Amino acid sequence: MSEKPQPLLSPIWQRRIKAFAKNKRAVFSLFLFLLVFVLTLFSEFLANDKPLIVKYKGDFYFPIVKEYDDLTFGGDFPTPADYKDYYLIDNINKNGWMVMPPIPFSFNTVDYELTTQTPAPPSAEHWLGTDDEGRDIVARILYGVRLSVVFAFVLTTASSLIGIVAGAAQGYFGGKIDIFFQRFQEVWEALPQLFILIIIASIFVPTFWTLLLILLLFSWMSLTSVVRAEFLRTRNMEFVKAAKAMGAGNWRIMTRHILPNAVIATITFVPFLLSEAIVSLTALDFLGLGLPAEYPSLGDLVRQGKDNLQAPWIGITIFTVLSTLLTLLIFIGEGVRDAFDARKNK
Numbered sequence: 001m002s003e004k005p006q007p008l009l010s011p012i013w014q015r016r017i018k019a020f021a022k023n024k025r026a027v028f029s030l031f032l033f034l035l036v037f038v039l040t041l042f043s044e045f046l047a048n049d050k051p052l053i054v055k056y057k058g059d060f061y062f063p064i065v066k067e068y069d070d071l072t073f074g075g076d077f078p079t080p081a082d083y084k085d086y087y088l089i090d091n092i093n094k095n096g097w098m099v100m101p102p103i104p105f106s107f108n109t110v111d112y113e114l115t116t117q118t119p120a121p122p123s124a125e126h127w128l129g130t131d132d133e134g135r136d137i138v139a140r141i142l143y144g145v146r147l148s149v150v151f152a153f154v155l156t157t158a159s160s161l162i163g164i165v166a167g168a169a170q171g172y173f174g175g176k177i178d179i180f181f182q183r184f185q186e187v188w189e190a191l192p193q194l195f196i197l198i199i200i201a202s203i204f205v206p207t208f209w210t211l212l213l214i215l216l217l218f219s220w221m222s223l224t225s226v227v228r229a230e231f232l233r234t235r236n237m238e239f240v241k242a243a244k245a246m247g248a249g250n251w252r253i254m255t256r257h258i259l260p261n262a263v264i265a266t267i268t269f270v271p272f273l274l275s276e277a278i279v280s281l282t283a284l285d286f287l288g289l290g291l292p293a294e295y296p297s298l299g300d301l302v303r304q305g306k307d308n309l310q311a312p313w314i315g316i317t318i319f320t321v322l323s324t325l326l327t328l329l330i331f332i333g334e335g336v337r338d339a340f341d342a343r344k345n346k
Contacts, residue, residue, distance in 0.1 A: 026335020171231025271333030
């Protein structure tokens with residue numbers, strides 16, 4: 001008689017997933033957030049000034065993944081093809097066809113054919129208008145949301161790993177190690193982060209990775225106290241003492257017996273850390289201390305909304321995008337927190 005197959009998830013995890021699924025607001029928020037994020041992953045196919053596909057003289061070309069020069073499509077110069085050039089468009093249409101993305105502008109494409117003063121209001125060509133440099137706002141939002149979410153995921157993952165390791169060392173070993181780390185954190189938290197960012201930004205040109213490293217210097221402490229408290233609570237329990245008596249080393253006890261309990265306590269903070277990272281990046285870009293101008297930035301749109309009060313569509317759009325994005329993360333975080341709350345899932 002064959003044995004009954006073991007379920008992939010333990011009964012505890014099955015109960016937590018069911019508890020999360022009962023929270024309709026959290027489930028809808030998670031679905032909408034994932035839908036938006038997946039769409040932004042294909043921003044190049046949704047908003048770009050290059051065709052998705054070109055058929056020219058019987059051959060197929062894919063400008064969205066490979067750069068072609070002007071000579072390829074009957075031009076006169078060996079420069080990158082400009083698919084906004086009427087001569088090039090006419091030459092392609094005479095010898096084939098091309099398919100443009102739904103939004104024929106990238107995040108850095110300047111529309112030089114605007115008939116109104118920038119920032120241009122919403123129109124059939126620019127669904128949410130343009131900024132003060134003539135760039136399409138929908139395209140900048142698509143690329144900006146992707147950049148902000150990816151930045152937040154990387155920052156949250158890195159800071160959580162460092163915070164968990166630091167908190168585990170403090171809580172498990174205690175004594176002088178715990179006292180040293182506690183005093184170090186108190187001094188580190190007291191440092192004026194904004195002034196340090198200003199100094200560093202004046203020395204180095206901020207990029208995605210340098211800005212990530214700068215924020216990582218201060219964000220790793222978010223989970224340290226939670227993990228430390230969990231290790232302090234668990235290290236004197238019977239199963240830990242039994243593992244020590246059986247000869248298990250400190251590393252095995254920390255990673256196999258205590259860490260799973262600590263990780264469960266930290267999971268509930270992840271959505272809130274993501275929203276905090278998005279706000280931090282947006283605020284730095286708004287203040288001019290964040291990413292350079294060649295990056296699509298939600299903070300830059302916030303600044304443009306402030307500087308162009310005569311163009312309310314900019315401020316209304318970026319407010320709606322940011323408030324919706326952060327609200328979804330908060331609702332997801334509340335759902336995860338309730339799902340892991342043993343008092344609510346007995």
